[in-house]
Each structure stands twice: as structure tokens, then as C-alpha cells.
Amino acid sequence: MRISELSRRSGAPVSTLKYFLREGLLREGERLSGNQTSYDDSHVQRVRLVRALLDTGGLSIAAAKRVLATLDDENSSLAHTFEAAQHALGVGRDGSSRAAASEAARERIARVAARNSWHTSPENPGFEISARVLDDLAAIGYEPSDAYLAAYAAAADTIAHADLGALRDRESADLIAELMIVGTVLGDALIAGLRRLAQESATEELFPVAEPRADARPSGARQPQRRDPK
Amino acid sequence: MRISELSRRSGAPVSTLKYFLREGLLREGERLSGNQTSYDDSHVQRVRLVRALLDTGGLSIAAAKRVLATLDDENSSLAHTFEAAQHALGVGRDGSSRAAASEAARERIARVAARNSWHTSPENPGFEISARVLDDLAAIGYEPSDAYLAAYAAAADTIAHADLGALRDRESADLIAELMIVGTVLGDALIAGLRRLAQESATEELFPVAEPRADARPSGARQPQRRDPK
Numbered sequence: 001m002r003i004s005e006l007s008r009r010s011g012a013p014v015s016t017l018k019y020f021l022r023e024g025l026l027r028e029g030e031r032l033s034g035n036q037t038s039y040d041d042s043h044v045q046r047v048r049l050v051r052a053l054l055d056t057g058g059l060s061i062a063a064a065k066r067v068l069a070t071l072d073d074e075n076s077s078l079a080h081t082f083e084a085a086q087h088a089l090g091v092g093r094d095g096s097s098r099a100a101a102s103e104a105a106r107e108r109i110a111r112v113a114a115r116n117s118w119h120t121s122p123e124n125p126g127f128e129i130s131a132r133v134l135d136d137l138a139a140i141g142y143e144p145s146d147a148y149l150a151a152y153a154a155a156a157d158t159i160a161h162a163d164l165g166a167l168r169d170r171e172s173a174d175l176i177a178e179l180m181i182v183g184t185v186l187g188d189a190l191i192a193g194l195r196r197l198a199q200e201s202a203t204e205e206l207f208p209v210a211e212p213r214a215d216a217r218p219s220g221a222r223q224p225q226r227r228d229p230k
Numbered sequence: 231m232r233i234s235e236l237s238r239r240s241g242a243p244v245s246t247l248k249y250f251l252r253e254g255l256l257r258e259g260e261r262l263s264g265n266q267t268s269y270d271d272s273h274v275q276r277v278r279l280v281r282a283l284l285d286t287g288g289l290s291i292a293a294a295k296r297v298l299a300t301l302d303d304e305n306s307s308l309a310h311t312f313e314a315a316q317h318a319l320g321v322g323r324d325g326s327s328r329a330a331a332s333e334a335a336r337e338r339i340a341r342v343a344a345r346n347s348w349h350t351s352p353e354n355p356g357f358e359i360s361a362r363v364l365d366d367l368a369a370i371g372y373e374p375s376d377a378y379l380a381a382y383a384a385a386a387d388t389i390a391h392a393d394l395g396a397l398r399d400r401e402s403a404d405l406i407a408e409l410m411i412v413g414t415v416l417g418d419a420l421i422a423g424l425r426r427l428a429q430e431s432a433t434e435e436l437f438p439v440a441e442p443r444a445d446a447r448p449s450g451a452r453q454p455q456r457r458d459p460k
Contacts, residue, residue, distance in 0.1 A: 048371075049370070051369075052370055083430075116431075119430070125423075126422075126425070128423070129420075129426065130420055130424055132423075133416045133420040133423065136282070136412070139241075142396070142400075142412075144396065147395070151389060151391070152392060152424055153428075155385035155424075156428040158384055159425050160425055160432045162381035163425075163429060164432045164433065165378065166375075183372075186363045187382075188422045189363050191389075192359060192421075193359030193361075193363065194339075194360055194382055195389050197339075197350045197386070198389070199394075200348070200349070201343075201390070202390045206397065
């Protein structure tokens with residue numbers, strides 16, 4: 001197909017496709033006579049993947065290139081591609097240059113992982129991401145209980161198995177890799193979104209919903225926030 | 231306490247404190263004789279909260295101000311503060327000006343919420359966040375099954391109840407609000423981190439881990455990625 005057809009089928013403007021080609025994110029098409037170039041279905045799929053990495057994943061061009069290089073390296077397993085994607089999407093994705101998590105926090109996360117019989121490598125970015133949260137919570141004077149962490153770990157386990165179930169439904173290695181990468185990013189957003197819905201529902205049980213501002217009480221007193229006796 | 235003591239106790243440099251004061255993120259201290267100003271424990275706590283909003287939450291100064299205004303409005307309930315924080319932390323936090331989620335995707339998320347008997351307002355940003363994920367997954371040709379969404383919803387429910395349990399442990403309304411806001415952001419990171427650990431563990435079951443690069447096979451063939459027969 002011509003580049004105009006590739007644009008139509010992938011939903012990316014021709015200027016974007018040319019940018020991807022220039023940056024080496026998209027393989028050149030087959031050169032035909034004159035200045036004609038032909039693209040195929042693999043290009044359509046790659047454009048989708050690149051857009052997902054850049055737009056959905058928020059990856060830099062350089063990071064997207066690294067992930068794609070792993071995917072295109074035939075000596076590399078899918079597990080390795082996944083690892084590369086996790087690293088690219090993981091720590092410091094927001095460009096912040098934060099101090100590393102404390103050793104104590106990392107050890108506590110390691111204990112959570114052990115309690116769930118998770119087999120993980122020490123380089124898994126999940127340790128750093130989770131441990132930083134413990135440090136940040138400690139900074140506001142909150143130390144989560146074991147029950148709190150156990151609930152989060154159970155939820156993570158549920159999600160991870162759903163993620164794997166989804167991968168099983170994909171037919172080719174490239175499609176699996178695509179869903180691994182895209183799913184890693186989108187899954188974070190999906191659980192974040194559903195968590196907000198579940199939180200609102202659960203919060204109503206504990207804290208009464210505010211009256212509209214127009215009905216605000218003249219007393220100026222904060223509404224009762226007593227513990228739910230349930 | 232003096233501003234130097236406030237700096238020591240809150241861990242924020244004096245220049246940061248002055249910036250917060252100038253931006254109206256921190257209330258002025260009590261003016262004593264001459265150019266002396268006195269701060270108290272409420273200032274220490276507010277500095278922690280502001281830093282959490284800006285650094286952990288990645289909120290803009292304007293967004294942080296809006297959340298704090300809700301918290302400081304005595305006519306506003308904690309539920310309302312939480313709602314304001316969720317909005318500030320929610321959709322478009324990365325500054326992207328994306329199209330809204332499709333109606334079909336929003337309806338599917340609404341069905342997930344209904345199936346879990348969640349009581350939610352239509353304005354909850356969770357609808358938009360989750361629905362966009364469905365649209366993004368559709369863009370790579372993946373339509374998640376009901377089982378997949380049910381697993382994510384169950385995980386979200388588990389987390390939300392853990393979150394509320396954590397709030398119950400806090401003593402004052404301000405501390406509860408702080409944990410609501412900080413926990414909304416940090417909880418997203420915590421589940422994302424633990425998910426990566428659980429995923430690595432679960433992925434090993436399905437896809438064999440890559441050999442080290444040095445051992446890469448000379449054949450150049452991709453390693454087998456057949457479905458796990460289990």
C-alpha cells in the first residue's frame with residue numbers, strides 16, 4: 001500500500017508517518033519504481049504500536065526506540081521485551097530525578113513479594129516504585145499496616161493474572177508484545193480509574209457527601225466526620 | 231517557631247517555604263515584634279501536604295491551590311475535598327488535550343460499576359480514565375473480556391476498602407484529608423509497582439525468561455513463544 005493508505009489504515013497523519021520513518025521508529029517500505037514505496041500490514045501494526053508507546057505510554061523517542069529494538073531483536077524473548085518495556089515505563093518516567101527508595105522500604109516490599117510467593121528479579125522496577133510509595137507515606141507520618149499492603153498485593157496478583165489471560169488471547173508474538181507494552185501502561189490507568197469509582201462508593205459509607213454549596217450551613221462548622229459506627 | 235525551625239521540621243528549604251508563602255499555598259505565620267514571624271505545627275503539616283501535592287501528585291500550583299481551598303473551606307465536607315482532589319489528580323493530569331472517551335466505552339464502565347453495586351456520580355473522573363483505556367485498547371484491536379474487567383474491578387474494590395481502612399486510622403480531619411489526597415496519588419503508584427512484580431512472576435509461568443545476551447543462539451530465531459499448555 002502507499003503511504004496515504006498506511007495513513008488511512010493506521011489513523012496517523014502522513015506527516016507523523018514521515019516523522020516516524022525519519023526517527024527510525026518505522027521501517028522503510030519496499031522501494032518500487034521511481035519514488036514509489038510500498039507498505040504492508042506489518043507497518044500498520046508498527047505505527048499503532050509506536051503511537052501507543054509515545055501517546056499512551058508517554059515514552060520519549062529514545063525510550064520507544066529501545067523498546068522496539070528489543071522487540072525486533074530475534075534473539076530476545078518476549079519476556080525480555082516485556083522487561084525492557086517495564087523499565088522504560090517504570091521508574092522516573094516523569095523525568096524526576098528523585099533519590100532512590102530507602103533500604104527499609106525495599107525490604108518491606110520484598111517481604112510482601114515473598115509472602116505472595118512471587119518470583120521476581122531484584123531489578124524489577126516494581127520494587128523501586130512501590131518502595132518509594134512507602135517512603136512518601138512515611139514522610140506524611142503514615143506507615144501502612146501489613147493488612148493494607150496485603151490488600152494491595154492481592155489486588156496486584158488478581159490484575160496480573162487477568163493481564164496474562166489477555167495475552168493468551170493474542171495470536172502472534174508481535175501482537176502479544178504489543179499488548180504487553182500497551183497493557184502495562186493502560187492497565188495502570190484502568191485500575192486507577194476503577195479505583196476512583198470504587199473509592200467514591202466506599203467513601204460514601206464512611207463520610208457523608210457534601211450538601212451543595214448553596215445549602216452550606218451558616219454555622220461555618222465542618223460537617224461531622226465521625227467514624228462510621230458500622 | 232521561626233521559619234528556620236519550620237524548615238528543619240518540614241524538611242523543606244527556607245527558599246521553598248518563602249515560595250509557598252508568596253504563592254498563597256502556605257498561610258502567613260503570626261507576626262511578632264519587629265520582622266519576627268512565628269509558625270506552628272499546622273504550618274509543618276501544611277508544608278508536608280503542599281509538597282505531597284506538588285512533588286508526589288505532580289499538581290500545578292493552581293491545581294494545588296484549588297484542592298487546598300476546598301480543604302480550608304469549613305463549609306466543605308471531607309467527601310467534597312476528596313472529590314476536588316480526585317478531579318485535580320484525574321483526567322488530563324499530564325496536560326494532554328485528548329478527545330473524550332467514546333460513549334460506548336463509558337457505558338461499558340458504567341455497567342462494570344453497576345455490576346459491583348458501586349454508588350458513583352457521573353462526574354467521577356474514574357469513568358473518563360477507565361473508558362479511555364477501553365478506547366485505547368480498541369485502537370490496538372483488543373477488546374477486553376468481561377472477565378478481564380471483572381478482575382480489575384474486584385482488584386479496585388479490594389484497594390478502595392484498604393484505602394478507607396487506612397483513613398480510619400487517622401485522628402484529625404486534616405490528617406484524613408492529607409491521606410486522602412496523598413493516598414490517591416501514591417496508591418496508584420503502589421498498585422502499579424506491585425503489579426509489575428506480580429506480572430514478572432506470572433509471566434515466567436507463561437513465557438520462558440530470556441537467556442543472557444551472551445548465550446544468544448546463533449540461529450537468530452526467536453525463542454519459542456508458544457502458549458503454555460497448562
